[in-house]
Amino acid sequence: MRRAILLLAPSLAVLIGIFAIPVLLLFVVSFWSVKSFRLQPDFSLAAWHRFFTVYGDLTLYTLAVGLAVGLFCTLLGFVFAYAARFKAGRFGDLLLVATLITLFGGYLVKIYAWKSILGADGLLNQALMGIGLTSQPLAFLIYSRGAVIIALVHFLLPFAILPIYASLRNVSETTIEAARDLGASASQVLMRVIVPQCLSGLFSAFAFCFLLAAGDYVTPMLLGGTSGSMLGQFVLLEFSTNFNWPAGSAMSFGLLFVCLLVIGALAAAGSRLMRRGEGAAS
Amino acid sequence: MTSTPLLKLSGLSKSFGAARAVEPLDLTVQAGDFCAILGPSGCGKSTLLRMIAGFIEPSSGSIAIEGRDITALGPEKRPTNMVFQSYGLFPHLTVAENVGFGLALQKKSKDEVSRRTDEALRLVRLEAFSQRMIDRLSGGQQQRVALARALIMRPKILLLDEPLAALDLKLRHQMQEELRRIHQEIGGTFIFVTHDQSEAFALANLVAVMNQGRVEQIGSPAEVYLSPATLFVADFVGETSLLAGERRQGRVTLKAGPHFASAGRDGPVRAIVRPERVGLKSDGVPAVVTDAVFFGASLKVSLRLPSDETLILRSSEADAAARYRIGERLAVGWEDQQVIDAGPG
Incomplete structure (x- = not known):
């Protein structure tokens, strides 16, 4: 026990010192007020009121983008990880390495790549006009919600593939053969044997992608235009241009709480699914 | 009874690329038989069993059960069920859910599933463990769950792949007794693969000795023991x-x-x-x-x-x-x- 405390101490010190305390301080700031560009200790709910009234819709919209990205990534990630685990044979690990390598590509590079694909004189529009499907560039391809979601899914996909692949590695082939032997069709094998055994991987994949997408502000800034903006951009705006730290803080924590609520609800649903039937065990 | 054998393998063979895993062979198993496929590791016995189960497509020949050719059917469509060497139990389900898995797939009523699950668990003496998760069972208990999960389907043929290989000696003898008792109790047809001649003789009434993909001899344990057909059988058996x-x-x-x-x-x-x-x-x-x-x-x-x-x-x-x-x-x-x-x- 004492040893455990000793081993935990350094990382706990770092975590508390440079994460927990600053976050707590920032949370306190959300109740302060600003007078002529100076922060003043206070107990005011103005920032929170502003969050709910001005940014309520945008928060919901940001959440929706996060959910969509999380869902797409989990789905695509599962398909890829499934193929790598069960269909690729000895190339499975190679596919994983390839996935990891795409992470080195960098974040901005991918966004600019999408800009050059989706832009008015981008690859896609040129191609569409080249084969005569449209006479003018399609404006809605870039600077829209769709563009933001596509770029985020592309960037976050490896974060979904890795945990799902890790959990699929633990699914033994014999359980799949046993299910087939007992009369399960391919889809029944998938839904009753494979998916339930990799729920934890699916959950981490979704949580990763959802949280990272909901908190992102660079992608919407560069690809979202006016119709695709997300809350993170305005948090940045409040902190920097407006120098309204309380508002920025309230918005950050508002989004954080809503996201945790979503994850918590999902975890509860997942663990109820997992524990089903185990209740009467002891 | 009709004269059609329960299982008839005709000219069945399997090659993996240039390597012949199973040479063309014929085997006939009658209803009620307890048949052992005996041979050293790598002799093709597991490949043969997996062809009967439908997991491996034969390179040539045919498999017929009660006169019906099932060579082209997948494992989910065959009237056979298998007990796997590594059990292949579902770790996310309880013992009872594991056993009832096959019936639940057939959309049987809840009552019937639970009644027959209880029955199957009673047969393998695991009634008390029905709500346990798989990882809280010992190896011998997991073996019984795998057995119950296959038997509940009332297979025409129960296939067992080295069913007792993972158990220690004492448990192995105990499970041999259990298998004999269950075979007598339900009067089914069992085919099992083993490399242990004493296990084959203890359980089976029909032994097929395999070596390097060939069946060297098929006969009763006494025949195989007392009048081996080949040098290999003589050397391997006893x-x-x-x-x-x-x-x-x-x-x-x-x-x-x-x-x-x-x-x-x-x-x-x-x-x-x-x-x-x-x-x-x-x-x-x-x-x-x-x-x-x-x-x-x-x-x-x-x-x-x-x-x-x-x-x-x-x-x-x-x-x-x-x-x-x-x-x-x-x-x-x-x-x-x-x-x-x-x-x-």
């Missing part, structure tokens, strides 16, 4: 001694000395001598005791013959240990050797 010799004009002369009448083709032969048929004989072959192992009920003695061959003797006499001391020089003889033609060399 602790027999194989003594080299030569046949000339109806008479075999062993390198070790003895000669006796034996009809057949001239050429090199092997004489198969059962350890329990060997004993002291005043005018017998001189031999030196090289080893003696006490087995409780009997003593297993290794003897070196003048030809430098080893002859195994088994004695259950009370004074055996005193009589066969290591280094002792004796004269031994035997009755009823069986002669098999051996290739040159």
Whole structure:
């Protein structure tokens, strides 16, 4: 026990010192007020009121983008990880390495790549006009919600593939053969044997992608235009241009709480699914 | 009953690329049989079982159950169920859910599923564990769950892939008893794969001995043990001694000395001598005791013959240990050797 405390101490010190305390301080700031560009200790709910009234819709919209990205990534990630685990044979690990390598590509590079694909004189529009499907560039391809979601899914996909692949590695082939032997069709094998055994991987994949997408502000800034903006951009705006730290803080924590609520609800649903039937065990 | 056999394999074979895993073979199993496919590891016995189950597509030949050709059917459509060597239990389900898995897939009513699950669990004596998760069971208990999960489907043929290989000796004997009891109780047809000849003899009424992809002999345990068809069977089944010799004009002369009448083709032969048929004989072959192992009920003695061959003797006499001391020089003889033609060399 004492040893455990000793081993935990350094990382706990770092975590508390440079994460927990600053976050707590920032949370306190959300109740302060600003007078002529100076922060003043206070107990005011103005920032929170502003969050709910001005940014309520945008928060919901940001959440929706996060959910969509999380869902797409989990789905695509599962398909890829499934193929790598069960269909690729000895190339499975190679596919994983390839996935990891795409992470080195960098974040901005991918966004600019999408800009050059989706832009008015981008690859896609040129191609569409080249084969005569449209006479003018399609404006809605870039600077829209769709563009933001596509770029985020592309960037976050490896974060979904890795945990799902890790959990699929633990699914033994014999359980799949046993299910087939007992009369399960391919889809029944998938839904009753494979998916339930990799729920934890699916959950981490979704949580990763959802949280990272909901908190992102660079992608919407560069690809979202006016119709695709997300809350993170305005948090940045409040902190920097407006120098309204309380508002920025309230918005950050508002989004954080809503996201945790979503994850918590999902975890509860997942663990109820997992524990089903185990209740009467002891 | 009809004369159609329950299972009929005709010319069944499997090649992986250029390598022949199973040479074309025929096998007929009648309803109620307890059949053992016996052979060393890598002899193709598991491949054969997995072809019957439908997991491996045969390269040639056909599989028929009750006269119906099922060669083209997948495992989910065959009236067979399998107990896997590594069990393949579903770790996310309870014991009862594992056992009821197949019936639940068939959309049977909840009542029927739970009634038949209870029945199957009672058969393998696991009623008390129905709500446990799989990882909280011992190896032997997991084995029984796998058995119950297959039996609940009432398969025409139950296939068992090295079912007892992962268990320790005591548990293995216990499960052998259980398997015999269950086989008698439900009167089903079981086919199992094993590399352990004592297990095959303890359970099966029909033994198919395989070697390098070929079936060397099919018969009752007694037939296989007492009159092996090939040298391999003789060597693999039981602790027999194989003594080299030569046949000339109806008479075999062993390198070790003895000669006796034996009809057949001239050429090199092997004489198969059962350890329990060997004993002291005043005018017998001189031999030196090289080893003696006490087995409780009997003593297993290794003897070196003048030809430098080893002859195994088994004695259950009370004074055996005193009589066969290591280094002792004796004269031994035997009755009823069986002669098999051996290739040159």
